[in-house]
Amino acid sequence: MPDPVTLNVNGVHHTVHAEPDTPLLYVLRNDLKLKGAKFGCGLGQCGACMVLIDGHNVMSCDTPLWAAAGKAITTIEALGSLDAPGALQRAFIAEQAAQCGYCVSGVVMTAAALLARNPDPSEADIKQALARNLCRCGTHVRLIRAVQRAAKELAT
Numbered sequence: 001m002p003d004p005v006t007l008n009v010n011g012v013h014h015t016v017h018a019e020p021d022t023p024l025l026y027v028l029r030n031d032l033k034l035k036g037a038k039f040g041c042g043l044g045q046c047g048a049c050m051v052l053i054d055g056h057n058v059m060s061c062d063t064p065l066w067a068a069a070g071k072a073i074t075t076i077e078a079l080g081s082l083d084a085p086g087a088l089q090r091a092f093i094a095e096q097a098a099q100c101g102y103c104v105s106g107v108v109m110t111a112a113a114l115l116a117r118n119p120d121p122s123e124a125d126i127k128q129a130l131a132r133n134l135c136r137c138g139t140h141v142r143l144i145r146a147v148q149r150a151a152k153e154l155a156t
């Protein structure tokens with residue numbers, strides 16, 4: 001069995017047994033049963049698997065376990081729940097910013113990192129931040145509106 005690795009996910013410490021080069025996404029979804037981050041391309045090219053590590057949005061399919069150990073990992077589960085969605089999640093619901101929804105978790109996490117470092121982003125800032133999040137359904141306009149709505153709500 002591989003040596004244990006301790007991860008801090010959403011403020012909780014977990015010990016997992018996995019090879020150090022295992023993608024973080026696999027551990028989140030398969031070991032910790034946190035299914036919010038999605039497997040899209042598996043190649044660091046679509047953003048569906050986005051999580052925060054020490055506040056920075058990173059693609060968890062492209063992040064080996066060893067690189068995440070000892071750092072603060074945040075997944076979308078920490079932002080709210082079905083019963084009590086957080087501000088970003090409420091904004092995405094209000095703007096109906098999804099079709100299939102597969103990209104949305106990753107978009108929300110990128111937006112969370114953006115709003116943490118820039119609470120009042122311009123449309124250009126939002127577009128730039130979301131450049132690595134692909135949406136094959138073409139909901140980009142609504143995704144941007146949702147981030148703008150969340151920024152307004154968080155500012156009040």
Ligand code: FES
Pocket residue numbers: 038039040041042043044045046047048049050059060061062
């Ligand atoms: S699944 Fe990670 S970037 Fe596409």
Ligand code: FES
Pocket residue numbers: 097098099100101102103104134135136137138139
């Ligand atoms: S809503 Fe379908 S991929 Fe974005």
